[in-house]
Amino acid sequence: MVARIAPAEPPFAEGIQSSLDRVMRGRPPLRLFTTLARDPRLFQKFFAGGLLDPGNLTLRQRELVIARTTSLCKSEYEWGVHIALFAARAGIDDAQILSLACGRPQDACWTHEERLLLALCDMLHADCTIDDALWQSLASAFSDEAMLELLMLAGFYRTVSYLTNALRLPNEAGSAPLHSLRCQGG
Structure with a gap:
């Protein structure tokens, strides 16, 4: 699958890079994140909405x-x-x-x-x-x-x-497949 919008390429703006560093913890950034990094405003809005921090749920x-x-x-x-x-x-x-x-x-x-x-x-x-x-x-x-x-x-x-x-984002390397799971009746 080919993505419909190409991801941004490094070097990223300082605010974007610091957000990527904080979330990715040394791993390469996900394609979704680098695609959103094409527009710093949209990138920051997306990251502001993230709910992966400790909150009210386990x-x-x-x-x-x-x-x-x-x-x-x-x-x-x-x-x-x-x-x-x-x-x-x-x-x-x-x-x-x-x-x-x-x-x-x-x-x-x-x-x-x-x-x-x-x-x-x-x-x-x-x-x-x-x-x-x-x-x-x-x-x-x-x-x-x-x-x-x-x-x-x-x-x-x-x-x-x-x-x-x-965006038709291709799967990340090492991601788990959804489509290949053997569902009854499917």
Whole structure:
């Protein structure tokens, strides 16, 4: 796959380089980041919206929402990056990876709280809202601040999926494949 917009080439402006250094921690910058680096304003706006810092959710909760959202959006690029970089650290095993890509919140591999997170992603993806019953269930498990973060996280990664899909970004080296997972019926 050939990207529709070529990434910026180093050297990057100081603000962009410092953001890349902070996020990438010595690894080469991701293609999404260098593509956005073509416009310093857009790059900074994107990084200002990032939610990968410690917040109101655990690493596992955050990564479940990101993986489910990017899977639902068929973002091979972003799914691959997050599964490769964070799944093991978040304790997400192979059965759970398959469920995130092809399964349902009711799958046996999830706890009650994790089922709520996946249901949130599914309902937001399908309806762009959450019904009262799910809201009440989530509110019994998460603080108001965590609820806000969950909504922002799912929305941000839907936006990221729009970017990566429409730009046709080729997968990063070492990223996890989404399209090759063997889903039942697919």
